[in-house]
Amino acid sequence: MSAGPLATPVEESVLRLALKNRSFVIGLVITGLIAAMALISFVWTPYDITNLIVANRMKPPSGEFLFGTDHFGRDILSMIMVGSRNSIAVAFVAVGIGMAIGIPLGCWAAARGGWIDEALMRFNDLVFAFPALLSAVMITAIFGPGAVNAIIAIGIFNIPVFARVARAGAMALWPREFILAARASGKGKTQITIEHILPNIVSMLLVQGTIQFALGILAEAGLSYLGLGAQPPMVSWGRMLFDAQTRMMVAPYLALFPGMAIVITVLGLNLLGDGLRDVLDPKLRRER
Amino acid sequence: MTAFLLKRLLIGLATLLVASMVVFGVMEVLPGDPALLMLGMNASPDALEALRQQMGLNDPVVIRYLHWIGGLAMGDFGRSYTYSSPVIELIGERAAVSLPLALMSLALSTLIAIPVGLYAASRRGRLPDTLAMGTAQIGVAIPNFWFALLLIYVFAVWLRLVPAGGFPGWGAGIWPGIKSLILPAVALALPQAAILARVTRSALLEVLGEDYIRTARAKGMPRRTVLWRHALRNAMIPVLTILGLQFAFLLAGTIIIENVFYLPGLGRLIFQAITQRDLIVVEGVVMLLVATVVVVNLLVDLAYAVVDPRLRVRT
Numbered sequence: 267m268s269a270g271p272l273a274t275p276v277e278e279s280v281l282r283l284a285l286k287n288r289s290f291v292i293g294l295v296i297t298g299l300i301a302a303m304a305l306i307s308f309v310w311t312p313y314d315i316t317n318l319i320v321a322n323r324m325k326p327p328s329g330e331f332l333f334g335t336d337h338f339g340r341d342i343l344s345m346i347m348v349g350s351r352n353s354i355a356v357a358f359v360a361v362g363i364g365m366a367i368g369i370p371l372g373c374w375a376a377a378r379g380g381w382i383d384e385a386l387m388r389f390n391d392l393v394f395a396f397p398a399l400l401s402a403v404m405i406t407a408i409f410g411p412g413a414v415n416a417i418i419a420i421g422i423f424n425i426p427v428f429a430r431v432a433r434a435g436a437m438a439l440w441p442r443e444f445i446l447a448a449r450a451s452g453k454g455k456t457q458i459t460i461e462h463i464l465p466n467i468v469s470m471l472l473v474q475g476t477i478q479f480a481l482g483i484l485a486e487a488g489l490s491y492l493g494l495g496a497q498p499p500m501v502s503w504g505r506m507l508f509d510a511q512t513r514m515m516v517a518p519y520l521a522l523f524p525g526m527a528i529v530i531t532v533l534g535l536n537l538l539g540d541g542l543r544d545v546l547d548p549k550l551r552r553e554r
Numbered sequence: 555m556t557a558f559l560l561k562r563l564l565i566g567l568a569t570l571l572v573a574s575m576v577v578f579g580v581m582e583v584l585p586g587d588p589a590l591l592m593l594g595m596n597a598s599p600d601a602l603e604a605l606r607q608q609m610g611l612n613d614p615v616v617i618r619y620l621h622w623i624g625g626l627a628m629g630d631f632g633r634s635y636t637y638s639s640p641v642i643e644l645i646g647e648r649a650a651v652s653l654p655l656a657l658m659s660l661a662l663s664t665l666i667a668i669p670v671g672l673y674a675a676s677r678r679g680r681l682p683d684t685l686a687m688g689t690a691q692i693g694v695a696i697p698n699f700w701f702a703l704l705l706i707y708v709f710a711v712w713l714r715l716v717p718a719g720g721f722p723g724w725g726a727g728i729w730p731g732i733k734s735l736i737l738p739a740v741a742l743a744l745p746q747a748a749i750l751a752r753v754t755r756s757a758l759l760e761v762l763g764e765d766y767i768r769t770a771r772a773k774g775m776p777r778r779t780v781l782w783r784h785a786l787r788n789a790m791i792p793v794l795t796i797l798g799l800q801f802a803f804l805l806a807g808t809i810i811i812e813n814v815f816y817l818p819g820l821g822r823l824i825f826q827a828i829t830q831r832d833l834i835v836v837e838g839v840v841m842l843l844v845a846t847v848v849v850v851n852l853l854v855d856l857a858y859a860v861v862d863p864r865l866r867v868r869t
């Protein structure tokens with residue numbers, strides 16, 4: 267394992283390394299394009315998807331409708347653009363829930379140790395024993411299908427993930443000299459956690475966040491595909507696949523394009539996460 | 555090692571116990587009266603009350619919980635409200651589809667992933683490695699149910715090689731049964747294989763950097779022998795961990811795939827039971843799945859000991 271470049275200032279070297287990392291650059295470009303598409307959809311889409319034109323229904327891809335139209339005559343490309351907002355929003359908020367609850371829990375467990383730590387980690391194991399997808403299906407089926415319940419269902423299972431990562435990172439830091447120095451200077455555990463622990467584990471959490479974001483997109487798609495996520499008139503990629511499945515035989519393009527949108531987005535996020543980890547974690551640099 | 559396994563066993567049992575309380579508690583607070591569900595909306599209040607009494611629904615929560623958990627321990631999962639047959643029978647029927655499906659896709663993903671991971675690691679940084687890992691990156695990003703739709707379109711609708719969905723039952727013969735499980739198994743296996751190949755590769759690369767590998771090479775052992783005898787064995791621990799997680803995921807993860815292919819498996823059973831508020835079925839299947847996760851984790855712990863003799867003496 268190499269120690270990484272020591273001569274150059276840290277920030278400069280990280281940025282230069284990032285731009286040299288193929289995964290990171292490709293991931294950043296893809297994620298950027300998807301984000302741009304979602305933003306553009308607020309002001310412009312090729313067609314208005316709230317305007318149902320029956321004469322245009324089930325048109326295969328052509329110069330006029332690039333990705334074809336659905337059973338209501340809506341342009342698939344425009345729907346993918348609008349749908350990206352909801353798919354992204356669901357995954358984003360679900361990651362936010364996981365971070366907002368998981369990180370403080372993990373830091374608390376690491377700072378306190380003892381039975382609190384043990385209890386929290388056993389509780390984590392318990393949550394992990396429930397298959398996440400199954401539980402998300404149960405939550406949405408029982409509390410009613412919809413985007414909000416999908417966010418909660420996905421978010422709950424992000425909590426133990428972030429708690430575990432935060433705890434592992436914090437546990438490795440607590441015995442270090444600079445933490446000891448902070449304690450000797452009379453700082454409390456909360457203050458140390460905020461001033462010294464968090465800044466040092468933020469990169470780990472960011473990498474995990476990207477991965478969970480990608481998983482969230484997949485989970486939203488799965489739930490909506492079962493009819494448990496976004497409900498019409500709300501458009502999401504998973505919901506588009508739900509509508510497409512009964513028309514697969516006559517119009518496979520209905521399923522093809524939303525699925526590709528999911529694959530490209532998840533791919534971009536995963537590449538970004540991989541790249542970030544390589545860049546931010548010098549220990550792994552030579553191994554990959 | 556015995557102490558280690560005993561500790562894991564106890565933790566597993568405790569997890570099951572707490573999980574049963576959680577499952578029972580959640581089902582308890584849900585709206586929906588099983589007696590009303592069985593008799594229909596037009597049932598007379600007297601008949602309802604009598605059935606509630608008979609089903610023990612009027613007993614205190616703790617009594618009902620103990621009754622339920624006692625039954626579970628004896629293999630009695632109760633009776634389904636909607637199918638009016640014992641839950642254990644339903645589970646048995648459906649597991650006859652889900653279990654072979656999970657095993658098929660696990661076998662498939664392992665058979666693809668380990669050689670690919672091994673090959674990529676041995677050609678690290680070169681074209682085959684880049685290609686294999688690029689493919690794996692895409693494989694991880696593909697939702698399995700979408701891949702399933704594509705498979706149906708190509709192999710069932712277009713080429714007409716296999717049925718698009720449904721399950722003839724094992725009574726119709728082994729081959730027709732297996733034939734209808736091929737596409738679902740492939741759809742489930744692809745993302746799993748992609749993850750497993752990546753884990754295998756990185757675990758191998760880590761091991762290949764160790765001193766004993768260099769020693770083995772230095773004393774003249776051929777690359778291939780070093781890779782298979784020393785490296786792969788030592789890289790097995792993370793691979794086994796992921797395999798264990800994947801099997802548990804496969805059993806539950808079939809919930810979407812079984813819906814795509816209209817397979818009468820555990821996933822569809824629980825999906826239908828949830829929508830029909832057949833809570834006793836939901837409770838039974840969830841407990842079974844949690845128990846599977848716990849047992850698989852224990853087996854993985856055992857497998858560590860088989861792969862790594864050092865673990866047998868430690869603690």
